[in-house]
Amino acid sequence: LAHGHLNPDLYFHGEHGNPYMDAFTNPYFGGRHGHGLPIPDLYPGGRRGNPYPDAHATPAHQRLACEELFAFSLGVSLRRAGRMARRGQLVATSPELRERLRSFLPFRLTGAQRTAFKEIVEDLTSGRVMHRLLQGDVGSGKTLVAFLAMAMVAETGGQAALLVPTEVLARQHAATFSRILGDQAGRMELLLGPMKAAAKRAALARIASGQASYVVGTHALFQESVAFSRLQLVVVDEQHRFGVRQREALKEKGLDPHWLVMSATPIPRSLALALFGDLEQSVLDELPPGRQPITSRLLEPDHAERAWELVERELQAGHQAFVISPAIDPQDETKVPLRDIQAMEGLLHAQFPGVPIAVVHGRLKADELALRMDAFVQGEARILLATTVVEVGVDVPNATVMVVDHAERFGLSQLHQLRGRVGRGAARSQFIMLSASETERLRVLTETQDGFRIAQKDLELRGPGEFFGTRQAGLPRFQAADLVRDRKLLLTCKEAAEKALARGLTEPQKDWLKQEQARLKLAEIS
Structure with missing residues (x-):
């Protein structure tokens, strides 16, 4: 079993009732029942012929996924119970x-x-x-x-x-x-x-x-x-x-x-x-009143001129603009030519001669980065050309337009977070993505501004490991279970774990749980 796929031998044994599968039983899953969980029978009996068309649908795989999620849920419930029992500093109020x-x-x-x-x-x-x-x-x-x-x-x-x-x-x-x-x-x-x-x-x-x-x-x-x-x-x-x-x-x-x-x-x-x-x-789950909706557009690079015309109009109206570049250096590991931040700076100076532009990225020294950011916040710089260093927290109500170059290089949630840098003032704002690929995925941003819907779609497309833009170290190392496919099962296991914990754990159950926690790296979570 590796990366969520059962090997053929394990499938065969699980389907035909070989005692080898006993190695995967645990103190919670004896017999055909287990704490109100939808646990498949490992020995369905009588089934012969071709394997299941989807390996994830086999009773063996579902059983293992259920065990992993139940062990995970038990560990979480135990930690929560331990935390609830700890005394904390009492803060007075009225x-x-x-x-x-x-x-x-x-x-x-x-x-x-x-x-x-x-x-x-x-x-x-x-x-x-x-x-x-x-x-x-x-x-x-x-x-x-x-x-x-x-x-x-x-x-x-x-x-x-x-x-x-x-x-x-x-x-x-x-x-x-x-x-x-x-x-x-x-x-x-x-x-x-x-x-x-x-x-x-x-x-x-x-x-x-x-x-x-x-x-x-x-x-x-x-x-x-x-x-x-x-x-x-x-x-x-x-x-x-x-x-x-x-x-x-x-x-x-x-x-x-x-x-x-x-x-x-x-x-x-x-x-x-x-x-x-x-x-x-x-x-x-609600926004403060008065927030203006943001108009989001997806343009191919051949039509980028439309984006720059819109930026020009906003600048003429006295507003400011963000331009986001995905790379500091010109090197690129893909076959698609990638415009780096220096090339974009040259393009912007040609498009908007005489307009003050601040350029920020993660390699700047802290003092220089702060000076450049402050120039934009104070309105001295009219355009901020940046990498995702501005993804979180930058608040400039006068900025009404953002253009993201090579938008396909970003996750949906990351783009939604970037979009949140505009639309913070009284004026209507624009968010423009330039991309020649992955247009179907990016179109989600033009259809909704609901961050929870976007996050779910992003999770489905990229998987939990890459959801935050880089591999998330805190995730449990599931092998059979999948947080996207098995999200309903996870909720069921959470409820069952809380009931099991209320009844108390036997020593064999504690030993089994300890082994599962070590395997799933549960100690790293939150």
């Missing part, structure tokens, strides 16, 4: 405090935001350690909900830290929080890897003394030199791929804070269960 927190914001929360904040408040005041996933569509206001959670901790004497994947995003969040906090912005600290020694010493001292109630930073937050006074909440951007090692680093410092994980894009339910199955979940 209706007056919650109203004061909302008064920080310049506008009313949506119903979904209010519900999510209420769920977070219940966690923080429960006496248990919070582990919650906050997800929602692009522009649904996850950051504001996270800020309210941080403010609740900060306003009652604790410290809250926001961990983000890039320095660009860290600076953006720090600027947003400073605007919201107003005359209390001095209580916020930004901690980055590359900082001047004096500035870093001052930041570390303010964090250690508790003067900094709000801390925003990258992986630098986990350096040995960082000491918190009273850390009660850590908010994590999921794309950071925050792992067990970083969590243990905080525990070694004697800290066991509450955790709120934010997902940059919607995650299909089956994948959310696989990656974050032991977390409570809050979903923001």
Whole structure:
């Protein structure tokens, strides 16, 4: 059995009742029944002739998939039960405090935001350690909900830290929080890897003394030199791929804070269960009022002139534009010629002579990257030519058009996330994909702006391993089960696992589960 395919010998034995299949039984699946699960009989009897046309439909394969998903679900349920039993820092609250927190914001929360904040408040005041996933569509206001959670901790004497994947995003969040906090912005600290020694010493001292109630930073937050006074909440951007090692680093410092994980894009339910199955979940399923719909178009490169004409019109109207390039260098491993960011810069200067253009990518030094991004945010640069370094968090309401070159090089969810960089102001916005291939796949973006539908389609097309753009290390290593094909079975196994756990585990069942956890690498999950 490898990569989800049963070999012929295993198929033969499973079909004809050979005792060899007994090696695949376990303490939960004795006989023909198992905890309310749809478990196929390994010995169907009487079946002869040609194999099943689809190897995944054989009783043997379905049985193995069921075992894997049940073992996975049991492991997740056990971790969740263990977490629920742990005592956490109690955060005090009151209706007056919650109203004061909302008064920080310049506008009313949506119903979904209010519900999510209420769920977070219940966690923080429960006496248990919070582990919650906050997800929602692009522009649904996850950051504001996270800020309210941080403010609740900060306003009652604790410290809250926001961990983000890039320095660009860290600076953006720090600027947003400073605007919201107003005359209390001095209580916020930004901690980055590359900082001047004096500035870093001052930041570390303010964090250690508790003067900094709000801390925003990258992986630098986990350096040995960082000491918190009273850390009660850590908010994590999921794309950071925050792992067990970083969590243990905080525990070694004697800290066991509450955790709120934010997902940059919607995650299909089956994948959310696989990656974050032991977390409570809050979903923001509505957008703030007043958001303008974004018109999305797919153009072949031969018709790119239409895209540049549209950019010209937006620039003439006083707006700004994003142009996204998939590559920094001209090298390309495919047969399709790939225009790199330098070639695109030359094209843009020829198309828009005299227009200030800022070019950003991941190889720039942090200070230079920040300067160029700030030039665009302040309106000094009219066009931002970038790689996907702008995929998350960049907020420029005056930007009304984005052109993505070689759109076929991006996943659907990644394109949807990029699209979310425009449409943030009062003016209508345009999103244009240039591509000569994979047009059927890309057309999904022109048909819907529902991030959950797009995410499900992306998962079906690319599989769970590549859903986030790079291979996701936290996924369980299933061999028979498939998170797309078997998503209904996963939900059934989740319910059955919770019932089995409520009845209690026998010693043989514990031994079997331990072996399965090691094989599926369950310790890496969330």
